[in-house]
Amino acid sequence: MKRIEEFLTGRLWLRNFSPFPKEQVDQAISDGSVTVTPGILDGRQCARCLEKSVKKIIPFFCAACNTICYYCRHCIKMGRISSCTELITWALPSTIPPQSHSFRWNGSLTPLQERASQEVQKSLLQKNDHLVYAVCGAGKTELLFPPIYDALKNGLRVCIAAPRTDVVLELSPRLRTVFPNTIVHSLYGNSPEESGFASLVIATTHQLYRFKDAFDVMIVDEADAFPYSYDPALKRAVMKAKKKEAPIVYVSATPSDDLVKQVSNTSKIFQRFHGHPLPVPEFRSLWSYEKSFAKGKIPPKLAAWVDGKIAKGEPFLLFLPTIELIDQAIVLFQQKHPSIEAVHSKDEDRKGKVMKLRKKQIPGLLTTTILERGITIPNVQVAVVGADQPIFDAAALIQIAGRAGRSIDYPNGDVVFFHNGIVLQMDKAKKLIVSYNGGGVN
Amino acid sequence: MNCYLCDRDMPLQVSWRSIFFNELEEVVCSRCQSGFERMAGGCPICSTPGEGKCHDCCNWENAAYGGVIDSGKSLYRYNPTMKEFLHQYKFLKDAVLSEVFATVLKEELRSQKSVIVPIPMNEKKLKERTFSQVDRLLDSASVPYTHLLGKNEVGLGGKSKSERMALQDVFWWNGNPMPEKVLLFDDLYTTGSTMRMAAKVLKEKGVKEIKVLALIRA
Ligand SMILES: [Zn+2]
Ligand SMILES: [Zn+2]
Ligand SMILES: [Zn+2]
Ligand SMILES: [Zn+2]
Numbered sequence: 001m002k003r004i005e006e007f008l009t010g011r012l013w014l015r016n017f018s019p020f021p022k023e024q025v026d027q028a029i030s031d032g033s034v035t036v037t038p039g040i041l042d043g044r045q046c047a048r049c050l051e052k053s054v055k056k057i058i059p060f061f062c063a064a065c066n067t068i069c070y071y072c073r074h075c076i077k078m079g080r081i082s083s084c085t086e087l088i089t090w091a092l093p094s095t096i097p098p099q100s101h102s103f104r105w106n107g108s109l110t111p112l113q114e115r116a117s118q119e120v121q122k123s124l125l126q127k128n129d130h131l132v133y134a135v136c137g138a139g140k141t142e143l144l145f146p147p148i149y150d151a152l153k154n155g156l157r158v159c160i161a162a163p164r165t166d167v168v169l170e171l172s173p174r175l176r177t178v179f180p181n182t183i184v185h186s187l188y189g190n191s192p193e194e195s196g197f198a199s200l201v202i203a204t205t206h207q208l209y210r211f212k213d214a215f216d217v218m219i220v221d222e223a224d225a226f227p228y229s230y231d232p233a234l235k236r237a238v239m240k241a242k243k244k245e246a247p248i249v250y251v252s253a254t255p256s257d258d259l260v261k262q263v264s265n266t267s268k269i270f271q272r273f274h275g276h277p278l279p280v281p282e283f284r285s286l287w288s289y290e291k292s293f294a295k296g297k298i299p300p301k302l303a304a305w306v307d308g309k310i311a312k313g314e315p316f317l318l319f320l321p322t323i324e325l326i327d328q329a330i331v332l333f334q335q336k337h338p339s340i341e342a343v344h345s346k347d348e349d350r351k352g353k354v355m356k357l358r359k360k361q362i363p364g365l366l367t368t369t370i371l372e373r374g375i376t377i378p379n380v381q382v383a384v385v386g387a388d389q390p391i392f393d394a395a396a397l398i399q400i401a402g403r404a405g406r407s408i409d410y411p412n413g414d415v416v417f418f419h420n421g422i423v424l425q426m427d428k429a430k431k432l433i434v435s436y437n438g439g440g441v442n
Numbered sequence: 443m444n445c446y447l448c449d450r451d452m453p454l455q456v457s458w459r460s461i462f463f464n465e466l467e468e469v470v471c472s473r474c475q476s477g478f479e480r481m482a483g484g485c486p487i488c489s490t491p492g493e494g495k496c497h498d499c500c501n502w503e504n505a506a507y508g509g510v511i512d513s514g515k516s517l518y519r520y521n522p523t524m525k526e527f528l529h530q531y532k533f534l535k536d537a538v539l540s541e542v543f544a545t546v547l548k549e550e551l552r553s554q555k556s557v558i559v560p561i562p563m564n565e566k567k568l569k570e571r572t573f574s575q576v577d578r579l580l581d582s583a584s585v586p587y588t589h590l591l592g593k594n595e596v597g598l599g600g601k602s603k604s605e606r607m608a609l610q611d612v613f614w615w616n617g618n619p620m621p622e623k624v625l626l627f628d629d630l631y632t633t634g635s636t637m638r639m640a641a642k643v644l645k646e647k648g649v650k651e652i653k654v655l656a657l658i659r660a
Contacts, residue, residue: 055443058537060537060538060573061573062572062573063568063569063571063573063574064569064572069572071535071537073536073538076530076534076535076536077534079534080536323473324473346448
């Protein structure tokens with residue numbers, strides 16, 4: 001029963017897919033320690049991801065209940081929810097004893113980080129939401145360590161939600177090292193099963209669907225990062241996973257105007273931890289690049305840029321607007337250099353390819369916006385092809401530019417926006433970067 | 443609408459054909475569509491590439507199951523895109539995915555003279571899966587069919603091929619009248635044992651000609 005309590009506290013889990021024997025679950029339900037809710041709520045809303053659009057909640061004739069059932073396509077990858085499936089959660093007040101935590105970190109914070117760190121801590125004590133608005137490479141994670149430790153010591157359950165698996169994988173080992181006595185769970189698609197009651201959960205925003213009223217402190221890393229900003233379901237997931245009164249700390253390099261307006265407590269850090277300014281993007285025209293690729297030719301200006309990087313042995317990232325264009329272009333780039341690779345969101349070997357670039361085993365990568373965040377490659381050179389395309393909004397462009405110059409040994413690096421006509425979002429991105437370098441916007 | 447497989451937005455395509463011929467709406471974007479690989483020619487029963495009957499089919503012909511299938515074909519290869527599709531359709535139970543091959547199946551079976559007989563599921567499996575994936579493929583294509591067989595609960599998984607070949611009585615006749623010509627339809631053709639066993643029962647009950655059609659050849 002202890003294991004069931006540890007597992008199901010704050011969780012919403014498919015009854016038929018629990019890691020416990022059926023008899024134990026049935027017993028816990030009949031004695032009232034576990035409650036059951038239907039998978040699809042009245043009004044045809046998924047109880048797990050709260051989706052209710054008719055495009056995603058689909059009727060079908062169900063042979064299990066011999067009638068029309070509805071199922072949710074939105075969160076189907078986590079095990080299908082339909083009208084006749086049941087979700088279980090722990091129903092009783094927690095009897096889990098408080099854990100002891102320790103904090104092992106011998107780094108130090110810059111004065112700007114230090115101030116932000118204290119401001120976050122203060123907001124959490126007062127149960128206020130807080131926004132950490134900090135440029136790429138400002139050292140956002142480190143400044144969260146002290147407030148997280150403080151919360152853990154007070155017996156609070158803390159969640160760090162990140163938009164993508166890559167970020168969870170990057171954060172997890174760092175936090176496990178810093179909090180060696182804390183039970184930390186890292187949750188992402190197909191993550192290995194972990195035991196015990198985690199006081200600190202690091203999860204992709206998708207995994208939050210499986211929690212309800214669970215957390216006392218919610219930290220949303222890379223708030224407004226794709227796909228988070230485009231998916232209202234994920235915003236709902238954050239609200240559902242935390243306890244009602246629990247404060248949210250948003251951490252972002254590119255917060256939306258709405259977020260800035262909505263959260264009154266804000267800490268701003270417009271300087272990288274190494275003190276060097278952010279590389280400012282350079283605009284270069286690349287007329288009719290799509291036609292050129294379609295004809296099987298890399299536009300000369302782009303070819304020259306790539307050749308230059310290969311010649312100097314500098315790793316490069318080339319961002320393209322669509323997978324289709326990558327499919328066309330990669331063949332041409334591989335004629336230039338056979339080990340140039342391409343990655344996209346569904347690429348299972350994404351991590352491997354980024355590793356190869358980091359180790360300089362390959363000269364460069366073609367990528368969709370999927371790699372815009374969460375990767376640090378020393379001395380990386382960055383270019384965007386079709387920076388005028390709508391997929392590259394100012395936030396995405398700032399994040400992409402933020403890949404360059406992160407390491408203290410190579411604080412500079414090319415950031416080139418190849419375009420077919422300068423658009424507002426490009427201007428906005430450049431102006432913001434320049435303003436950060438000048439001390440920031442207010 | 444959004445592509446059923448990659449969820450990207452697809453421009454709505456309304457053509458004169460779709461208005462006049464009541465064509466089915468495409469539910470998959472062209473990029474996902476291009477990930478599926480059609481089969482052509484090959485073995486006259488299962489479409490395995492090569493000259494004449496494939497190795498598997500020849501083995502069947504020399505065993506007790508010889509002659510039960512007259513001809514047949516498979517439409518797609520079991521490549522990674524198809525594997526992913528089938529995983530989402532059958533394992534994740536994403537029932538709407540039956541529409542992905544509706545146009546192709548409709549085209550393939552439009553002028554079929556034989557009675558179309560889907561490979562059935564046993565009751566227990568059906569309750570678990572909540573829908574019959576084979577029937578649904580035909581339903582989505584608006585292709586009429588008749589069930590002539592029932593299926594016993596036998597797990598084929600884990601059995602060796604010779605054991606599979608020896609399996610008796612997996613299928614039974616459900617008592618519906620037997621037509622002269624039957625086209626047996628299944629989603630996935632792996633070793634051929636399912637089709638062979640089903641065809642044998644039908645031939646024993648008096649069906650004269652049996653064709654087989656599989657959406658996918660593994
Ligand atoms: Zn759902
Ligand atoms: Zn049902
Ligand atoms: Zn697609
Ligand atoms: Zn064959």
